[in-house]
Amino acid sequence: MSSPAKKSYPLRLDPALWDEIERLAAQELRSANAQIEMLLREALARRGIKPQHSPTARRGRPPRDGDDTAS
16 A cells, blocks of 8 residues: 555556666665665756655654653
8 A cells, every 4th residue: 555645656667677676675675666766866866856855644643632752
C-alpha cells in the first residue's frame, strides 16, 4: 500500500535495469522504491534542482489532551 502523502505512478522499466536497481537497493538496505527515489533526487541535484521533502506522516498514537509526553 502506498503512502497517502506520495504520488503513485506506474513505471515501466527494462528488466535488466530493474535487476540492477534491486541489487543496489539490497546493498544499501533500501526498498527498490526508495532506491529509485534516491536516484532521482541525485539526478536532479546534479542538474541544480533540489526538491523539498514533503512532510512525512507521524506514526503512532496521537497524544491525548493533558498527556505530558516530555516525562
